[in-house]
Amino acid sequence: MAAIYDGLEFKTPLEAQWAAFFDLAGWKWNVNPRPVGNWSPDFRVTFPCGHSECRGSHTLLASVLPLSRIEDFKGHPALSFPYGGLQGKHISADASAAFGASPRVTTWEMTHGSGGGVEDVPNWVGNADALWTKAATLVSQL
Numbered sequence: 001m002a003a004i005y006d007g008l009e010f011k012t013p014l015e016a017q018w019a020a021f022f023d024l025a026g027w028k029w030n031v032n033p034r035p036v037g038n039w040s041p042d043f044r045v046t047f048p049c050g051h052s053e054c055r056g057s058h059t060l061l062a063s064v065l066p067l068s069r070i071e072d073f074k075g076h077p078a079l080s081f082p083y084g085g086l087q088g089k090h091i092s093a094d095a096s097a098a099f100g101a102s103p104r105v106t107t108w109e110m111t112h113g114s115g116g117g118v119e120d121v122p123n124w125v126g127n128a129d130a131l132w133t134k135a136a137t138l139v140s141q142l
Helices: 014-023 128-137
Strands: 001-004 008-010 026-029 041-048 057-065 095-099 106-112 115-119
Touching: 001 128, 008 026, 014 041, 014 057, 014 128, 026 115, 115 128
Parallel strands: 057 095
Antiparallel strands: 001 008, 026 041, 041 057, 095 106, 106 115
């Protein structure tokens, strides 16, 4: 079932809600970026980073699936390119990511500062739950 957000048609209401969330969180996004091998990400998102050892932002390629547990993404290509593994693919992104049915069902692994590790949306957006709720009100189903 398709959905509309900000005049754009999305394949699913969940994808539209993620687009609305990205706008509310101040993240830049593009829908349906260039495929990586046999994987077609749903979004390319860039979000700010104030860490002195980072370049001012991080970029992810993300798949959106209506899953309620991170474990259900096991084996999905969205988790195949951690820590800059996309660089050799001629794609400018820090990592690949899995985005599920809410901000609490998100994961990616990237370099951050002099370290890095497993990240999720609530780590980067303090009011993620409130923004998610608001994002739902901005989406119209077709």
